[in-house]
Amino acid sequence: MPRSLWSGAISFGLVNVPVKLFSAVSPKDVHFNMLHGKDGGRIQQKRVCSVDGEEVPWDEIAKGFEIRRGRYVMLSKEELAALDPEKSRAIEIEDFVELDQIDPIHYDHTYYAAPDDGAERPYALLLEAMKRTNKVAIARIVLRTKQYLCAIRPMDKVLALSTMLYANEIVPAKELEMPSKATKIVERELDMAEKLIESLAGDFEPEKYEDDHRTKVLALLKKKEEGEEIVAAEAPEPRATVINLADALAQSLAAAKNGGHGGGKKTKKRAVETVKHAKKGHLEEGRPTVHRKRKK
Secondary structure, eight states: OOOSSEEEEEEEEEEEEEEEEEEEEOHHHHHOOOTTTTTTOOOOOBBBOOOOOOBBBBBGGOOOOOOOOTEEEEHHHHHHTTTTTOOOEEEEEEEEEEEEGGGGGGEEEEEEEOOOOOOOHHHHHHHHHHHHTTTEEEEEETTTTEEEEEEEEETTEEEEEEOOOOOSSOOOGGGSOOOOSSOOOOOOHHHHHHHHHHOOOOOOOGGGGOOOHHHHHHHHHHHHHHTTOOOOOOOOOOOOEBHHHHHHHHHHHHHHHHTTTTHHHHHHHHHHHHHHHHTTTTOOOTOOOOOOOOOO
């Protein structure tokens, strides 16, 4: 049974629903330690002052904000603590909004908000009411010393609470350097692209998507532990340049159709890769029409 990270109450109107938060995610990254390549010793990181070159103990560490190059404003722990948001055990709902109004880019970290002892009835009531109205609650929560904007939404039989990024933390897409001229879309190519998408369409099944890189890293570590000699794989050859996007779409669509509706896993993967490479302007040799310079 996972351990709760926070306990408090969701409040809307005069109704309080006591809840406990549990982390809904468990990252599976492979973490490495820094070692000395010659003898395998652990690398120690020390806090060294750039002025006198001496190691600095934690109780002498202050936090500073660089206002201009080489000029800092320092704040003590007490000064920063005075600015911490008031510690509260309440998650006060400010608004209820439609789920499709929230772009996923705003979501940060997700928790499960489970009912605390004796809160089963109001919890079930809030959960069912949100399901029927298809609404998501927008609220604020204080975790440790930081206040977060959060979204609370029903997920099957539990409420999920996701901390969110504030609007000024999102980089507007309009700041990207995009082509100034509108790209002309050929109707025939668009029709084939739509058919290709439909041929690869299916239900989202998260269990079938695996972290291949993590699996390879763990397998490599096991081989190294067992003393097996590892030979580095050669880098793949550069792909040829695609000249005819229509050919790439046509061959991708044909490959997807040969695998039946939606195609098999390999067929899907190959068709999707073909489109990705076509978008980048590169394809593997032998796929669509390509032109190469002949050797004299």
